[in-house]
Amino acid sequence: MIVLIDAGNTRVKAGWVNARTGERETDPIALTHDNLDQLSHWLGKLPATPVKALGVNVAGDVVAAAIEDVFHLHDCPIEWVKGQEEALNVTNTYDNPVQLGPDRWLSMLGLAHRPHPQISENVGEIAQGVFPPIILASFGTATTIDTLVVDVARSAPNSIRYTFKGGTILPGPALMKTSLAEGTANLPEAHSEPTAYPTHTHQAISTGVAAAQAGAVLRQWLIGLEYYGHGPLVYSAGGAWPMVQEETRRLLHFTQQQLGQPPTPIEWLGTPVLDGLSALALQSSATCT
Numbered sequence: 001m002i003v004l005i006d007a008g009n010t011r012v013k014a015g016w017v018n019a020r021t022g023e024r025e026t027d028p029i030a031l032t033h034d035n036l037d038q039l040s041h042w043l044g045k046l047p048a049t050p051v052k053a054l055g056v057n058v059a060g061d062v063v064a065a066a067i068e069d070v071f072h073l074h075d076c077p078i079e080w081v082k083g084q085e086e087a088l089n090v091t092n093t094y095d096n097p098v099q100l101g102p103d104r105w106l107s108m109l110g111l112a113h114r115p116h117p118q119i120s121e122n123v124g125e126i127a128q129g130v131f132p133p134i135i136l137a138s139f140g141t142a143t144t145i146d147t148l149v150v151d152v153a154r155s156a157p158n159s160i161r162y163t164f165k166g167g168t169i170l171p172g173p174a175l176m177k178t179s180l181a182e183g184t185a186n187l188p189e190a191h192s193e194p195t196a197y198p199t200h201t202h203q204a205i206s207t208g209v210a211a212a213q214a215g216a217v218l219r220q221w222l223i224g225l226e227y228y229g230h231g232p233l234v235y236s237a238g239g240a241w242p243m244v245q246e247e248t249r250r251l252l253h254f255t256q257q258q259l260g261q262p263p264t265p266i267e268w269l270g271t272p273v274l275d276g277l278s279a280l281a282l283q284s285s286a287t288c289t
């Protein structure tokens with residue numbers, strides 16, 4: 001068994017993959033940084049003894065060291081993965097691949113590893129290069145909106161390759177709200193639902209934050225349409241998605257309708273980073289045996 005770790009700025013998420021069968025955890029653990037001692041308990045109760053851990057960390061050296069200490073107690077070595085120029089079926093076009101947050105890179109690997117029927121059902125048309133881009137909008141401490149496109153020149157009907165085109169970073173919903181409360185004299189930590197025309201301060205802030213997040217997703221969707229002639233498929237992730245989902249879906253579907261584009265669902269992915277780590281772990285253990 002290989003343990004998978006996604007150390008984010010708010011929470012550390014962990015799961016596992018059985019390298020022989022590909023079986024995954026059913027219930028990933030999510031711990032805030034001040035509760036990392038619970039990792040040890042979780043490790044002790046896994047269905048098998050882990051041989052190693054594969055992880056990404058964007059939360060800094062102190063969090064990495066705290067996680068390493070726990071794994072050391074369990075005699076389990078950790079390998080931290082960084083951004084790479086290429087891995088599995090994805091090429092990274094970031095100017096400096098190592099600068100790309102490893103959580104973003106691994107979630108791109110996870111996304112590329114999933115079946116996308118809208119793409120695989122049209123593989124016969126690869127030569128014409130008509131494929132929708134795929135967006136992952138991840139709402140954590142920071143929000144990131146990243147795009148994968150089919151690498152037409154290097155794909156074949158039974159093996160689709162992708163290019164990570166890049167993406168945007170903005171403060172996540174909670175950070176936006178906190179920064180208003182902390183940076184102004186009169187604005188509170190807002191607790192309210194977004195609405196069309198806000199009529200009190202809490203509503204005005206919650207709506208403003210949801211609008212900024214949804215608008216950023218819509219911007220990348222429109223860029224995908226403009227550059228590739230196809231409305232992108234959209235996936236979402238992250239603990240803060242419930243705060244913005246209604247506004248994001250509404251804005252996207254209204255725009256699709258106005259542009260005569262088919263309405264597309266937004267599918268929420270629970271563990272895109274762990275999915276990428278799992279795919280990487282399975283590939284490297286297949287190479288080793």
Ligand SMILES: Nc1ncnc2c1ncn2[C@@H]1O[C@H](COP(=O)(O)OP(=O)(O)OP(=O)(O)O)[C@@H](O)[C@H]1O
Pocket residue numbers: 007008009010011012058103139140141142172173174175237238239240241
């Ligand atoms: N139970 C919860 N615990 C912590 N955050 C939660 C919870 N429920 C919702 N959230 C929201 O989710 C956000 C954290 O999301 P998540 O754990 O996916 O990201 P993260 O740990 O910050 O990862 P990253 O650094 O990759 O963004 C918080 O900012 C908060 O607004």
Ligand SMILES: CC(C)(CO)[C@@H](O)C(=O)NCCC(=O)O
Pocket residue numbers: 008009058099100101102103104140142144169
């Ligand atoms: C953007 C975050 C904070 C999202 O978790 C993380 O991916 C990160 O620290 N990235 C480094 C900078 C970059 O991705 O360009």
